[in-house]
Amino acid sequence: MATRSVWASRAASYLRISVFNRGFASVVKDLKYADSHEWVKIDGNSATVGITDHAQDHLGDVVFVELPEVGAAVTQGEGFGAVESVKATSDINCPVSGKVIEVNEELNDSPALVNSSPYEKGWIIKVEMSDAGETKNLKDSDEYSKFCEEEDGQH
Numbered sequence: 001m002a003t004r005s006v007w008a009s010r011a012a013s014y015l016r017i018s019v020f021n022r023g024f025a026s027v028v029k030d031l032k033y034a035d036s037h038e039w040v041k042i043d044g045n046s047a048t049v050g051i052t053d054h055a056q057d058h059l060g061d062v063v064f065v066e067l068p069e070v071g072a073a074v075t076q077g078e079g080f081g082a083v084e085s086v087k088a089t090s091d092i093n094c095p096v097s098g099k100v101i102e103v104n105e106e107l108n109d110s111p112a113l114v115n116s117s118p119y120e121k122g123w124i125i126k127v128e129m130s131d132a133g134e135t136k137n138l139k140d141s142d143e144y145s146k147f148c149e150e151e152d153g154q155h
Helices: 002-022 053-059 132-137 141-153
Strands: 038-043 046-051 062-066 079-085 089-093 098-103 125-129
Touching: 038 132, 046 053
Parallel strands: none
Antiparallel strands: 038 046, 046 125, 062 079, 079 089, 098 125
């Protein structure tokens, strides 16, 4: 019996910690962020795009991700696909302009990766950028965190 209560208290403290942390959406340091809650990871001329932890948290459980075709042209600030959740359907805007060079096919079978791993397995597209200078229009992690706090404070 003693071991069961130790296990139960460990589980309870673990749950308490994870629930507490969930109150603050995680923001990854080396990424750039759009006001519309997409992130972009720049690697040379290539940019990986997804939606932020903050966005997936507000959306709820993602049930479908509409992906563009490889080769499609995308424009900074314009929609290229959509995320459908149990609550709503939201357009996904591209934080950079260029051409789609890869889409995350895994999302067709596992759209919930957007919820469980927004910055790793839940990436949505990779873009060959046509203008790397556009990244100056995006927020860094600190600016984006502050933006989310202000936005949430208004609701």
